[in-house]
Amino acid sequence: MRVMKKYLASFFGGALVVGAVLMPKAQAGQIGPSPSVMVPESAAQMRMSFAPLVKDTAPAVVNVYTSRTVRQQVDPFFSFFGRGMERERSQRSLGSGVIVRSNGVVVTNAHVVKGADELKVVLNDRREFEAKIVAEDTDSDLAVLQIDTNGERLPYLTIDTSNSLEVGDIVLAIGNPFGVGQTVTSGIVSAVGRTQVSDLASFIQTDAAVNPGNSGGALVDMNGELVGVNTAIFSRSGGSNGIGFAIPGELVQRAVESSLSDGKIVRPWIGARTEGVNSVMAEALGLDRPRGAIVEEIFPNGPGDKAGLERRDVILSVDGTDIFDDSGLRFKLATFTPGHKAKIKIWRDGVIKNVSVRADAPMEYPPRNELVVEGTNPFQGLEVVNMSPALAEEMGFDPFATGVVISAVSRGTLSSRYRFRPGDIILDVMGEEITDTSQLQDVVLENDGLRSWTLSLDRGGRVTKSRIRF
Template sequence: MKRLALSILSATTLALSSSFAVAKPPLLSMPKADRIVPDSQLQVQLSYAPVVKDTAPAVVNVFTSRTVRTRSRLSFFDMMRDMRRAPTERVQNSLGSGVIVRDNGVVVTNAHVVKGADELRVVLNDRREFVAKVIAQDEEIDLAVLQIDTKGERLPTLSISEDDSLEIGDIVLAIGNPFGVGQTVTSGIVSALGRTNVTDVSSFIQTDAAVNPGNSGGALVNLDGRLIGVNTAIFSRSGGSNGIGFAIPGELVARAVDSAVTEGRIVRPWLGARTSAVDSALAATLGMDRARGAIISEIYPDGPADKAGLKSRDVILSIDGSDVNDDSGLRFRLATLPLGSSAKVVFMRDGRERTKTIKADIPQEIPARDERFLDGYHPLDGATVVNMSPALGEEINVDPYLRGVMVLSLARRSAAYSNGLRPTDVILTLNDTDITSARQLERLLIAAEDSEDWSLSIDRRGKIYDVPVRYLPRAN
């Protein structure tokens, strides 16, 4: 389970007291006929058991194991004798929860539950065990899709709720395996919607239904027995439930599952524009009445925003009728769009609201990645470099707007490593020549192998550095 100050997973149970009596409001004032406040002792004693019986069989336990290698500490006498001890191996086990969303054995859980696992086992509510494999995972939205071999048997499933009818105050049930004690059901309410300050992509459902370590990947269901979210994180200083839990909304879960099953990977549409949240000071400068929306600072050529006619300094206010409050909310809304669909974007330009239609498309691999291992008598010996593209940026979780040639990996004790280069560095110039492709870089290195003087500049997280070349490969 993850920990942040936000520790991965949380919440508190909802208790209805028999003394809680409120006069029923007039029917016309109720937002929906199926949402009522209990007005009698009989209604207070109503049970959630029918919902649990329908939903619990589709919630599973996910057990993972991985081999961890550790080096034993050397004693004083070992160091005196220049002795080394072989690494020791141990198997590390962890657990989480999951939800069956296809009757042929497709299971959705959190990416952090299965991260680094050598072996995955899914245990059903009836205690049957299956070996599972990962179809696809996306660490940024913290979702993973698994497949188990059911030998043709159809399993119980939960249907995913993709509509926007969820409201603050709705009663919800959390089902999972906290602390490994076995399947557990807790109840609570939806405390808030659209929480975007937890990660960069999701717009979380906040709930006070008690969830704890082990609930990760479990189900958050409504009283219709539909999956409205996958429990993923808690806000907690102690690591236990403090009544603030977060769940990934069903609409994002549905898109991730569809993408994994059809594409073999989780793909998320992108805007093709760099954005940031509009604060109150910027809102006043732009003539807006309050802080809202996401302002475009950079447009990627031929990306969806460019093709739609959006421009730098446009402020995106909504997508398909859903308000956008910041750039995290914007990325979430885009991620929930079906690939290839069109969406109406309302934005502000020059003090006026306008509308454009944008097509939901994925980042493209332009230019082609052209991954190359650099080998020779030069300062980049041992580096693997690649052409940057939006698709590669999304794949390896780096800025998709980076352009040029990036260091993908480094061989240990290589010249490139010794010269201080690190993965994700972008090579800007070599011997005062601008670098535009991995192929060009390799040719320049080969042509200059007899050189005595080298100059190299890189971009590291937005800062430009001149790299002092001090090491070259050892001569054979």
């Protein structure tokens, strides 16, 4: 039989509260852990209350208000001819957040603060603070904020990084759904390791009611620890259907640590492009069932290459965690500190092998060599950089992408007359393949002043060949 947790409670609706769990009054700050759990055994136990747990954890959950300026064309008819008047309006949105450091560090969802011109955090006691974004990462949908507390120590939640959450565990979701005010809902963990929701995270699924406005709020266990940050729901109506998802604590902890130490969220990689193994692949590879992530490509001189990984290796586990698909592998790597030596179990030619791979930050190679194209040509004024795995990570590109990418188009320059966009990769100019920024400048200057130019661009994975009349 499993032993009792510190805050035993039931989520059966309508039960009268006839008793409460006794506990020492928590000070502002860390919630103390407790090692045990069990199922209610009597009617008295099922009538116990969540109230003491909520009183301890709710003060660390905040509201996050954002405001951003949106520009709209007043008359779409005239905008077609480039003469439309623009009107600005302020767009406001609401989410939730969790204080994870007593000095005012708040974690929320990246989609909550995306594009915000103004950020405001409102505490449980209704005090308001201006907030700034320390770091954000759209792939993991996490953002870390900082508020100035003038030296005051705020209540915060300890992040559970034990990865011990099990299906059936009771959890509470705390947030501000629909802007009605702080709300607590209860439920159980319906599943763990859900990877079909995004390309990166390995989500916790819960049936605790999660609604719009809950994004960025806390999912806490019966120890009062933050086991996840609520982020998404599956719903046709927009309301809760009992399928909510939360980003696990171990990824949240890594994002917070990386933000505070590096000023950005760094996700380590092993320099390998992988794909989940399906049933057809599993049979061809001699696996007993579909599992793992197969290596399709190795980045030259990357961590995987140096460790001896090969194409067609199947990664079965990382540091003891089973890998079932590509998303699960990326999630596990994202929880590591750069430089971590990961123990990886692979399947190669029908034999299980063990290798040690250094999970590190994506490489800044080749160097960026940023420059602004000069001369009398349609490229004049383009700001370009060399693509590298590190830059690809920042821009949300394929880390294996190579070449020269446009980082900005300067206004009022010759290049602004044409349809160049930041993120375009220049593949060739005048029939010559472009491999780095200095070569691009040389090719352009060699043909400076010509009236007709040919070029190839990669825009979002689609390659187009164009002729420019200059």
